[in-house]
Amino acid sequence: MANKDAEKWDFIIKPKSGWSNIDFCEIFRYRDLILMFVKRDFVTFYKQTILGPLWYIIQPLVNSVIFTIIFSRVAEIPTDGMPPFLFYMAGTVTWGYFATCLTQTSNTFVTNREIFGKVYFPRMTIPISIVITGLFQFMIQFVIFIGFLLYFWYQGVQVVPTFMVLALPLILLQMAVLGLGMGMLISSLVTKYRDLTFAMTFAVQIWMYLTPVVYPLTQVPERYRNLYALNPMVSFVETFRGAFLGVSSIEPSQIFISVLGTVGVFFAGVVLFRRIEKTFMDTV
Numbered sequence: 001m002a003n004k005d006a007e008k009w010d011f012i013i014k015p016k017s018g019w020s021n022i023d024f025c026e027i028f029r030y031r032d033l034i035l036m037f038v039k040r041d042f043v044t045f046y047k048q049t050i051l052g053p054l055w056y057i058i059q060p061l062v063n064s065v066i067f068t069i070i071f072s073r074v075a076e077i078p079t080d081g082m083p084p085f086l087f088y089m090a091g092t093v094t095w096g097y098f099a100t101c102l103t104q105t106s107n108t109f110v111t112n113r114e115i116f117g118k119v120y121f122p123r124m125t126i127p128i129s130i131v132i133t134g135l136f137q138f139m140i141q142f143v144i145f146i147g148f149l150l151y152f153w154y155q156g157v158q159v160v161p162t163f164m165v166l167a168l169p170l171i172l173l174q175m176a177v178l179g180l181g182m183g184m185l186i187s188s189l190v191t192k193y194r195d196l197t198f199a200m201t202f203a204v205q206i207w208m209y210l211t212p213v214v215y216p217l218t219q220v221p222e223r224y225r226n227l228y229a230l231n232p233m234v235s236f237v238e239t240f241r242g243a244f245l246g247v248s249s250i251e252p253s254q255i256f257i258s259v260l261g262t263v264g265v266f267f268a269g270v271v272l273f274r275r276i277e278k279t280f281m282d283t284v
Contacts, residue, residue, distance in 0.1 A: 027122050037129035042136075056140045060096060064089040071214045080216045082245045083152055086145075086159065091213035093145050094240045097138040098175050098233060099204055104130045105183025106200055109191050109276070123277045124270075127184055131176045138172070149244060164243035171236055171243075174262050178232050181266030184273040191276055212237050217249040229254035232261045 027034075064085055071077045072084035079087040105127045109116070112126055153159050190196045211233040212220070220228050228234060235250055235258035242248025 034125050034129045038133050041133040060092045060141045063092045080247045090241045093141045094237050095213050098179050100134040101179025106186040108187040160246040161244050177266050178262045181269035184269035188272040188276040229257045232258040
């Protein structure tokens with residue numbers, strides 16, 4: 001009995017649930033694994049492609065050109081005095097990062113079920129690695145956006161960045177937290193309701209059009225804007241445009257609503273993710 005009491009273990013694996021039991025120290029200890037997953041995601045994305053990383057550049061450019069032609073030239077939707085191409089590219093780059101985090105994180109349990117069933121590691125390392133991978137994609141597209149911004153400025157277009165550029169790290173952090181939380185929430189539901197995998201494609205498209213990506217916030221009737229601001233992506237896109245293009249209609253109260261919504265989604269996603277990760281192997 002004395003020998004049994006004297007036993008000391010360096011590491012104990014036991015089931016946990018709830019956001020209050022997240023062991024961030026444990027996740028940090030697995031930082032090398034997170035970096036390995038980031039590298040894996042890059043290799044998987046570029047494998048058997050001819051253009052490789054150029055797709056990160058081509059996608060926002062093509063989308064921005066199409067949006068400029070359809071929404072600015074054909075539909076004649078105003079851009080609040082901003083150059084249409086820069087207006088749409090700012091929205092595309094911002095939305096692209098969030099959409100990447102959301103869509104790829106939402107398949108966490110399904111796409112990684114084999115490795116989950118063979119070895120133990122904190123399951124949250126995979127969605128976190130997806131968010132980091134998406135950040136590299138955003139940075140590439142952001143550099144291209146800055147290049148076009150400088151070009152328009154050199155051509156004499158009045159584009160005046162504001163002090164809000166200092167908030168860019170906070171914008172990225174909040175977008176990452178929102179994408180991570182929503183992705184974990186959906187990935188947990190996908191283990192039981194596979195139809196959500198197919199619904200995600202439509203949901204992301206609808207969400208984009210409910211966000212001021214292809215139109216300015218001023219096009220939304222003022223009496224509906226607080227309700228509209230319940231969509232956290234509204235403040236991200238508008239703040240980003242205001243920071244680098246100098247024009248934004250977002251109010252501080254609407255940003256506050258966005259922050260509350262992001263925190264609520266993240267905690268809901270974590271709670272459900274932690275609950276499902278103990279039993280998902282029985283359903284996937």
